[in-house]
Amino acid sequence: MTSDDRRSLDEVAAEFTDRRTPFARATVVRAQPPTSARAGDQALVTPDGQMFGFVGGQCAIESVRQTAVDSIADGEGVLLRVLPDGADAYPETSGALVAVNPCLSGGALEIFIQPVVPTPIIHVIGDKPIALAVVDQARLLGFEVRRADPDEAGGHDVSEPDAVMASIVATHGGDEAGAIRAALESGVPFVGLVASRTRGAAILDAMDLSAPERKRVHTPVGIDIGARTPPEIALSVMAQVVAAIRQGGIAVTHGTAAGADADAAGADAEGPRREVDPICGMTVVVTDDTVQCTDESGPHWFCCTGCRDTFVARSAGGLQAAR
Structure with a gap:
């Protein structure tokens, strides 16, 4: 996660607005211990997945990151429920998007994600x-x-x-x-x-x-x-x-206009790159800050340093891959 302690989120948001840069504001509206986030915690996410602020641990961050990127592209707000695998918390799911994170240590979160897209x-x-x-x-x-x-x-x-x-x-x-x-x-x-x-x-x-x-x-x-x-x-x-x-x-x-059949498609039209964490199976948005390692088979991206360390140890023969 990218953060800048020298500026408040409101200052960052104002800068984005002045530059006509679209972003999404993620606000924790409910948190169940032992999650580290608290109601009222906020983060800003840009279309390329850069994040400013705090809305919980690394696995929650990845769910928020990719949901926010999609929210910006769709132009619609989303209520995101982040649940540990197998949890029976917040069962009422009507109108909400549920993300189950295998690597979440415990607790559940409800996070409202609101896109802020410049007026065309x-x-x-x-x-x-x-x-x-x-x-x-x-x-x-x-x-x-x-x-x-x-x-x-x-x-x-x-x-x-x-x-x-x-x-x-x-x-x-x-x-x-x-x-x-x-x-x-x-x-x-x-x-x-x-x-x-x-x-x-x-x-x-x-x-x-x-x-x-x-x-x-x-x-x-x-x-x-x-x-x-x-x-x-x-x-x-x-x-x-x-x-x-x-x-x-x-x-x-992302707040800009393009012909639906324009030739300039590419990565920007498709959104930021996404990869699957080979240990926990979570989909992560690839940014400059995404945890990564490279072996003889190529680069791999992870939701957190724990999954990366597990992958490195497994590659060395110390652990089995997660099933």
Whole structure:
């Protein structure tokens, strides 16, 4: 576990918030002796599994770590019950996730894990009534909004592109192709152009877009609700953005946006690496602080130093592997 005694958890959380770094706050709400944790103990966990604070012994930490990582990815809070193997504590399990840890020495814990994910950003380009109405509608829905004036220098630039969920081009003329290209090159997964069907198609046909890029551009943007006024058009635009989020067109992972079919998958999209402790069988999230040893068969990761020492002794012929 990573900790920093010089800073309080509130200071660490404030730093994460300022940097738009997603995290989960884990709070012990019930503890049964002889566990070392007490009600009210807290820890913060980042998407890569780094932990700050204290919520119990090493085996409890690993259960909290991987549950928190999943909670951040899902964006949903979790009540985690950490029980020793064979224990009959806290039997009521409705609505809770139960983790049974073979290496837990005793006692049971209930820990509430709440993800804190930065608000996604909607990037709006334009200063006409429809653009301003989209700004108002997006804010009403709880998005953070960045509006750019296309006539200003750098008006097409997408600030904090990793956090931008959608870029809406509502300039009604001007360099719309340049604004679309800037959004695509910044990796924005949903790009919407406010235009008629005929004009929008003509603009895209002249841009020589690849098939994946063309799939990310929506024009005329908005769900057809017969909208006529700027507020109605803004409602239809944001309805399509929300539908893309809720129905899988935009994947939001760790507080950043990415196209659901984006090429940049890799480890970040799948989450941090997980390995199985060869002694106790617990799944551990691999971080720089995870207990590890390497032998002729390669690297191995463990929930605690006790399991590692058992593995080393077993490899030397002193102990049998846990069954």
